[in-house]
Amino acid sequence: MDLIQRIFEAGVIGAGGAGFPTHIKLNSEAEILIVNGAECEPLLETDKFLMRAHSRKIVRAMEEVGNHIKAKKLIIGLKRKYKEEIKELKKAIEDLDSRVELFLLDNFYPAGDEQILVYEVTKRSIPAGGIPLDVGVVVSNAGTMMNIYEAINDKSVTYKYVSIIGEVKKPSIIKVPIGISIDKCIEGAGGAKIEDYSVILGGPMMGKIINRCEVKNEVITKTLGGIILVPQNHYIVKRKEAPIKHIVNRAKSACIQCSMCTDLCPRYLIGHRLRPHRIMRAVSFSEINQEVLKEALICCECGICELYACPMGLSPRTINVYLKNEFRKNKVRYKKQDIKTTAKEIREYRKIPVSRLISRIDLTEYIGEKINGPYDIEALEVKIPLNQHIGKPASPVIKVGDRVSRGQIIGKVDMGDFGANIHSSINGIVYEVGENIVIKSEENEVIL
Ligand code: SF4
Ligand code: SF4
Incomplete structure (x- = not known):
């Protein structure tokens, strides 16, 4: 069986994002394979754990994938500050006499956004609406590489490593079967420290919020690598729970068109025609401009505009998500830009330091907590x-x-x-x- 067949049989999908089927992504040729080890969402520890504990598996899988897609370069992009992970990966590369290289990133958000990572590593901007392959690159994350390694050894995707942090008694990395409920994961981390909590599934910037009553029904999937418990009245919960009607009304009354959302938007800064302040103007002042509204389709939902940039506490990201859903329902797609995409010169000075972001979204108290594990959590159902x-x-x-x-x-x-x-x-x-x-x-x- 060849590599693609094994990956297909094992059910491997992108472990860190939307869940793109890996056998389709890798059925191509590319000049560069980049493994995303940036783990830029604040607090999450899963990919760092994998790069420390399973460095050899990641490097081996990269060699296999690199040969398959005929890549000339195999690169792991991770942050300069991940000292232990860098040490373990360098050791694995040396022991295995591998051609894998490390590319060290600054500690900014969203360094792990696929398109930002490609730009950082190659200085090539992917055209808006395009994919990394448009600039000769395939990107996969560290968890996906682990699953590819398992697939090569005839093991299908049945478990997931997850960071469980925040208001839990024992912040941990847990290894759980796919389909286990979130409440069992919370139990596995010693239980909640507080009565009234909400749960962020994924990272604090891009994750989904569920309330306490939903933890029995929600489950771990192949793409979910983080569970964060926060108080029910936490800033992030309040911001993400506001209904769309309320968000649009607030935009109408309070958007001052300062354009901070656009000035700090990472996709705008790599050269995409994505201007959240123009979308806000179109929505707020009923300036029906389909071309401007369609810019929402290339928003990566990183949340910088609403959780960091906007001085008025407005939510351009949520409005973009709403518009995207409406466009999808009407089968409207974004037409890939075919002009050469060039990053803005100012970009280097507009990267968001993670420490400042963490303090802005009120998560400072969870930084530096001891992460226990990994613990295996079994499920009876x-x-x-x-x-x-x-x-x-x-x-x-x-x-x-x-x-x-x-x-x-x-x-x-x-x-x-x-x-x-x-x-x-x-x-x-x-x-x-x-x-x-x-x-x-x-x-x-x-x-x-
Ligand atoms: S940053 Fe806020 S106030 Fe300024 S243009 Fe964007 S949405 Fe409007
Ligand atoms: S969420 Fe906001 S900042 Fe992030 S890509 Fe979309 S518009 Fe830009």
């Missing part, structure tokens, strides 16, 4: 979504009552499909088949 990736959901190939084992395929797509296979993450009996497959361990009582 998992709820595995058939759609953890972008593209077509997998089709179930099991039925209620079937006995399944860890690693067994339970949801399938065809090799030509834009999608990914799904596997059972525990041994057990299938209890429910729908959008999610519920599997209970035989140690758990199963009533069919």
Whole structure:
């Protein structure tokens, strides 16, 4: 079986982002392979852990992928401040006599945004609406490389390393089966320290907020690497929970068109025609300009405009997300820019230092906490979504009552499909088949 077939069989998707099927991404040739080890979302520790503890696996997988895509250069982009990780990776590169190189980044946000990382490493701006391959690059993250290593060794994607931090008794890295509930993960980190908490799934800038009642229903997927507990009345929760109508009304009454949101927008700064202040003007003053509104489609949702830049506390990012959904519903797409994209000269001076960002979003108290683990957390029950990736959901190939084992395929797509296979993450009996497959361990009582 060749590399792409193995990756396809194992159900590998991008472990850190939208969940792009990896067998499709790697079915190409590129001059440079970049592994994203920037982990720029404040507080998260997962990729750093992987680069320390599994450096050899990452380097080996990079060699395999690099040979497959015929890359001339294999580069891991990570921050200069990750001293331990740099040491471990250098050791692995030397021991394995590998051609992998390290590229050291400053500590700014969003250094890990795919397009920003490509610019930092290569000084090539990906055209707006384009992909790294447009400038001869393939980007994958450290977690994806780990999963590729496992796939090469015939292991499918059944578990995930997750950082669980914030208001938990034991901030930790945990290794959990895909489909385990968030409340079991919180238990695994010693439980919550406070009664009234909300949970950020992912990083504080781009993650999704859920409340306490939802932690039993939400589960770990192949793309979710962070759980952060914060007080229910935390600044980030309040900002992210505001309804869109309220956000638009506030924009109408308070946007002073200062353009700070645009001046600090990282995508604007690498040369994209994305001007959140113009979008805000169009929305606020009903200046119906489709071309300006369509700029929202190239927003990466990094959150700088709303959580850092805007002096009036407005939410251009949320408005962009709303517009993107509306455009998608109407099947409107962004036409890739074909003119040469050039970064703004001022860009270097407008990078957002992570320490300043952390203090702006009120997370300083969680910095420097001891991270425990890694701990293995087992589950007696998992709820595995058939759609953890972008593209077509997998089709179930099991039925209620079937006995399944860890690693067994339970949801399938065809090799030509834009999608990914799904596997059972525990041994057990299938209890429910729908959008999610519920599997209970035989140690758990199963009533069919
Ligand atoms: S930074 Fe805020 S006030 Fe200024 S233009 Fe952007 S949305 Fe309006
Ligand atoms: S979220 Fe705001 S700052 Fe980030 S890319 Fe979108 S418009 Fe730019």
